[in-house]
Amino acid sequence: xxxxxxxxxxxxxxxxxxxxxxxxxxxxxxxxxxxxxxxxxxxxxxxxxxxxxxxxxxxxxxxxxxxxxxxxxxxxxxxxxxxxxxxxxxxxxxxxxxxxxxxxxxxxxxxxxxxxxxxxxxxxxxxxxxxxxxxxxxxxxxxxxxxxxxxxxxxxxxxxxxxxxxxxxxxxxxxxxxxxxxxxxxxxxxxxxxxxxxxxxxxxxxxxxxxxxxxxxxxxxxxxxxxxxxxxxxxxxxxxxxxxxxxxxxxxxxxxxxxxxxxxxxxxxxxxxxxxxxxxxxxxxxxxxxxxxxxxxxxxxxxxxxxxxxxxxxxxxxxxxxxxxxxxxxxxxxxxxx
Amino acid sequence: xxxxxxxxxxxxxxxxxxxxxxxxxxxxxxxxxxxxxxxxxxxxxxxxxxxxxxxxxxxxxxxxxxxxxxxxxxxxxxxxxxxxxxxxxxxxxxxxxxxxxxxxxxxxxxxxxxxxxxxxxxxxxxxxxxxxxxxxxxxxxxxxxxxxxxxxxxxxxxxxxxxxxxxxxxxxxxxxxxxxxxxxxxxxxxxxxxxxxxxxxxxxxxxxxxxxxxxxxxxxxxxxxxxxxxxxxxxxxxxxxxxxxxxxxxxxxxxxxxxxxxxxxxxxxxxxxxxxxxxxxxxxxxxxxxxxxxxxxxxxxxxxxxxxxxxxxxxxxxxxxxxxxxxxxxxxxxxxxx
DNA sequence: CTGAAAGCGCTTACAG
DNA sequence: CTGAAAGCGCTTACAG
Numbered sequence: 001x002x003x004x005x006x007x008x009x010x011x012x013x014x015x016x017x018x019x020x021x022x023x024x025x026x027x028x029x030x031x032x033x034x035x036x037x038x039x040x041x042x043x044x045x046x047x048x049x050x051x052x053x054x055x056x057x058x059x060x061x062x063x064x065x066x067x068x069x070x071x072x073x074x075x076x077x078x079x080x081x082x083x084x085x086x087x088x089x090x091x092x093x094x095x096x097x098x099x100x101x102x103x104x105x106x107x108x109x110x111x112x113x114x115x116x117x118x119x120x121x122x123x124x125x126x127x128x129x130x131x132x133x134x135x136x137x138x139x140x141x142x143x144x145x146x147x148x149x150x151x152x153x154x155x156x157x158x159x160x161x162x163x164x165x166x167x168x169x170x171x172x173x174x175x176x177x178x179x180x181x182x183x184x185x186x187x188x189x190x191x192x193x194x195x196x197x198x199x200x201x202x203x204x205x206x207x208x209x210x211x212x213x214x215x216x217x218x219x220x221x222x223x224x225x226x227x228x229x230x231x232x233x234x235x236x237x238x239x240x241x242x243x244x245x246x247x248x249x250x251x252x253x254x255x256x257x258x259x260x261x262x263x264x265x266x267x268x269x270x271x272x273x274x275x276x277x278x279x280x281x282x283x284x285x286x287x288x289x290x291x292x293x294x295x296x297x298x299x300x301x302x303x304x305x306x307x308x309x310x311x312x313x314x315x316x317x318x319x320x321x322x323x324x325x326x327x328x329x330x331x332x333x334x335x336x337x338x
Numbered sequence: 339x340x341x342x343x344x345x346x347x348x349x350x351x352x353x354x355x356x357x358x359x360x361x362x363x364x365x366x367x368x369x370x371x372x373x374x375x376x377x378x379x380x381x382x383x384x385x386x387x388x389x390x391x392x393x394x395x396x397x398x399x400x401x402x403x404x405x406x407x408x409x410x411x412x413x414x415x416x417x418x419x420x421x422x423x424x425x426x427x428x429x430x431x432x433x434x435x436x437x438x439x440x441x442x443x444x445x446x447x448x449x450x451x452x453x454x455x456x457x458x459x460x461x462x463x464x465x466x467x468x469x470x471x472x473x474x475x476x477x478x479x480x481x482x483x484x485x486x487x488x489x490x491x492x493x494x495x496x497x498x499x500x501x502x503x504x505x506x507x508x509x510x511x512x513x514x515x516x517x518x519x520x521x522x523x524x525x526x527x528x529x530x531x532x533x534x535x536x537x538x539x540x541x542x543x544x545x546x547x548x549x550x551x552x553x554x555x556x557x558x559x560x561x562x563x564x565x566x567x568x569x570x571x572x573x574x575x576x577x578x579x580x581x582x583x584x585x586x587x588x589x590x591x592x593x594x595x596x597x598x599x600x601x602x603x604x605x606x607x608x609x610x611x612x613x614x615x616x617x618x619x620x621x622x623x624x625x626x627x628x629x630x631x632x633x634x635x636x637x638x639x640x641x642x643x644x645x646x647x648x649x650x651x652x653x654x655x656x657x658x659x660x661x662x663x664x665x666x667x668x669x670x671x672x673x674x675x676x
Numbered sequence: 677c678t679g680a681a682a683g684c685g686c687t688t689a690c691a692g
Numbered sequence: 693c694t695g696a697a698a699g700c701g702c703t704t705a706c707a708g
Contacts, residue, residue: 003478005685016695021687031693046478051454052390052399053685056700061390063433063454071409072419072616081410084436093450095401096434098422112431116389116401140341140384223620252620259622278410282561282590284597284622343701354679359703369677391701394684 004047012045013038024049055117063093064305065113065121069101074277075247075294079124079146082298090306092119101127114141120305122146122298127190142308144301149190156308158300158318160292162192165322166199166244169272169290172324173242174207177333178270181209182240184229184250186221193246196274200244215240219250226253234261241269241333248273248280248289255283255329266331276325285328293320342385350383351376362387393455401431402643403451403459407439412615413585413632417462417484420636428644430457439465452479458643460484460636465528480646482639487528494646496638496656498630500530503660504537504582507610507628510662511580512545515671516608519547520578522567522588524559531584534612538582553578557588564591572599579607579671586611586618586627593621593667604669614663623666630660 006024010017015034022030023038030038041047055061066083068076080096087094095118099106106126113121124146145157173181183200186193197216204211217232219225226245233239234257245251251273258265265271265285273280276291297320304314344362348355353372360368361376368376379385393399404421406414418434425432433456437444444464451459462484483495511519521538524531535554542549555570557563564583571577572595583589589611596603603609603623611618614629635658642652 007685017685018687018696019694021685022694025687029693034693048449048452050394050685052393053700054687055390056388056394056685056702057687059700066434070419071415071422074412074415077409077412077415080434081408081436084409084434093454094434096404096418096422096432098419111386114386116431252617256620256622279590279617279620282594282617283620284594345701355701356680356703357678359701360678363703367677372677388701391684392703394686394701395703397684 003050004045006047006049009038009042009045009047012041061117061119062091063095063116063118064302065095065097065110065116065118067097067099067106067109067113067121067123067126069125070098071096073125074279075275075292076124078278078294079298079301082295083122083302084298085295086299086302090302092302099126103127110139110143114139119309120144120302122301122305123148125149127188142305144304146297146301147192149192156304156314156316158297158304158320160192160297161319161321162195163199163202165274165290165292166196167203168199168322168324169274170200170203170244171207172272172288172326172330173244173270174203174209176242176270176330178242179207179209179333180212180215180238180240180242182215182217182233182243184217184219184226184233184243184245184254186225186246186250187218188221189246196246219246219253221247221250223249223253223256226250227257228253230254230257231261234258234263239269242330243269243271245271245273248275248277248287251287251289251329252279252283255287266329267334270330270333272324272330274322281327283329288327288330289325290322291325292322296320341388342383344385344387347376347380347383347385350379399455399457400429401433401454401456402640403433403435403448403454403456405435405437405444405447405451405459405461405464407463408436409434411463412617413613413630414462416616416632417636417639420633421460421640422636423633424637424640428640430640437464441465448477448481452477457647458482458640460639460643461486463487465526480643482642484635484639485530487530494642494652494654496635496642496658498530498635499657499659500533501537501540503612503628503630504534505541506537506660506662507612508538508541508582509545510610510626510664510668511582511608512541512547514580514608514668516580517545517547517671518553518576518578518580520553520555520571520581522555522557522564522571522581522583522592524563524584524588525556526559527584534584557584557591559585559588561587561591561594564588565595566591568592568595569599572596572601577607580668581607581609583609583611586613586615586625589625589627589667590617590621593625604667605672608668608671610662610668612660619665621667626665626668627663628660629663631658634658 006017006020010020023035097109121143127149217229219229251271273287273289276289280287307314344355344358348358361373435447459481465487555567557567589609611625611627614627618625645652
């Protein structure tokens with residue numbers, strides 16, 4: 001059975017469909033009585049206005065598109081939650097798409113979102129920031145990149161202040177007396193990896209600790225890579241007493257490798273992660289980590305979209321600060337414990 | 339600047355807009371040459387067909403709505419991933435909405451989805467299954483409930499076979515020689531909690547182990563609740579040697595409480611969870627758990643939607659089996675270890 | 677192979 | 693306060 005249209009309601013109410021439209025959108029020009037009557041009839045017949053028809057004339061869809069590599073990534077999920085919250089508060093819906101970190105698919109997905117006339121798009125953790133700069137300059141819908149992996153001055157973005165945050169995270173280790181401090185990076189992390197690496201180097205430098213190349217190893221941003229990287233570090237003649245990890249997932253894997261080697265955390269080796277995923281408070285021991293305000297970053301992304309919709313200018317790159325959350329995976333360095 | 343419409347392309351190509359429409363939809367009646375030319379022009383001018391206009395006439399939007407309590411829940415995220423994958427393979431988009439487990443909001447959200455003319459809706463872990471039965475019987479769009487908390491025979495659903503799965507999980511503990519086996523439930527879990535509790539009871543019964551009421555405690559489905567519940571259990575005169583948890587998050591909290599009491603897992607107490615969240619392989623020790631095929635459940639949900647779209651009949655309740663994943667949080671019972 | 681016309685379900689000036 | 697008309701951007705019979 002067909003859905004009731006505005007005309008059906010009009011017939012039922014013995015008025016023109018224009019009147020129905022006005023009554024339903026609470027246009028004050030309609031008399032209270034008829035308006036009331038029309039609304040009741042609409043209600044009873046389970047009428048639902050067609051958003052498609054409406055948006056065709058109003059030129060507004062009230063939806064924003066979100067592309068993530070995969071919603072299964074806890075970071076992405078938290079960000080999307082922030083986006084949803086902010087979107088809903090402003091009566092926007094969210095069209096979700098995943099790119100699987102595949103540039104081709106990512107472009108295709110953006111295309112689809114354009115056809116659906118999303119009013120704005122937020123893309124998280126994209127690896128093709130630079131591709132976007134050109135490909136998307138033709139796009140007519142505002143895009144904001146969240147923690148994108150490549151700088152692209154032309155686009156709007158919200159980013160964590162990687163260098164500062166990483167420097168602070170590493171300083172925490174330095175402050176605990178550690179000098180053999182390693183870094184487990186993300187070989188796919190592009191700009192954010194190199195920035196976090198810079199922050200790490202900066203902290204070493206200001207503490208007068210020489211950088212040892214063998215202490216900089218690469219993971220893959222996931223637990224598997226962190227595990228493998230940590231295993232490498234543990235095989236070193238002089239293994240590190242502390243490790244700063246690209247992110248919490250990496251730390252998770254590294255923690256496990258450490259445990260498998262019969263070492264204790266933090267007594268034998270200290271760890272600090274990056275992100276503060278929900279689970280990081282439940283690892284054993286609970287993880288000290290540099291928190292990214294994921295929820296807030298999601299909000300900020302839609303807020304810049306919103307100001308862009310109004311035609312106002314918006315900051316091009318919003319930088320957000322991390323916050324060190326000290327838990328139990330870091331301890332004061334003690335010489336030769338094992 | 340306005341988006342190019344089909345008419346703009348028609349003007350550029352010196353044909354009627356009907357011809358443009360046909361060329362773009364690869365209607366074979368159009369001559370290869372003109373079709374080619376039209377497509378090139380459309381491409382160059384960055385033309386994007388308006389999905390709204392199209393769906394107004396085709397009566398198809400190619401989108402399905404998904405409502406979750408919060409995407410931040412790892413279970414929901416995995417399910418949504420499965421939904422997305424299946425949807426994309428069939429050229430559907432996903433409109434995501436969160437209900438915050440608030441019935442009122444959930445109904446509102448469904449309303450919004452209807453206005454957007456989603457062709458189907460999947461609702462995960464809803465607590466108002468029974469409300470749906472009436473409220474949604476008026477709805478014209480097919481809805482499938484995934485692990486809904488209340489039975490409702492009128493609706494389509496995909497569910498884990500809770501009783502069987504829980505019985506098997508508990509049997510695993512029994513098989514390891516445990517007799518003091520506790521259950522930490524979810525006070526908000528409604529039907530799924532009572533079903534999992536039944537499975538637990540059934541396993542005890544078939545093993546001739548008397549049920550002890552003080553061994554059945556309630557959490558809240560989250561780590562906090564699991565922590566509190568386990569603390570209660572540990573204060574018992576004769577505390578359990580094994581615990582079956584409503585879900586992995588509960589187990590996570592329980593694990594932590596156990597650790598805080600200076601007890602070892604699995605030497606002092608064994609744990610089995612439910613879900614097999616991604617993180618469960620990274621807990622310390624890695625968690626033995628009853629895996630729910632979350633990804634597959636998501637797929638199945640859209641598959642039943644798809645068959646419903648075709649007008650075919652579909653099974654009303656698809657039951658899916660859990661799979662016990664044995665890791666290191668369970669061990670053979672040994673008398674009086676501490 | 678191509679075009680003119682009608683219509684999908686709304687909103688919104690324009691009249692009255 | 694209400695209605696008739698036009699139009700948003702498409703698709704699709706119907707002609708030719």
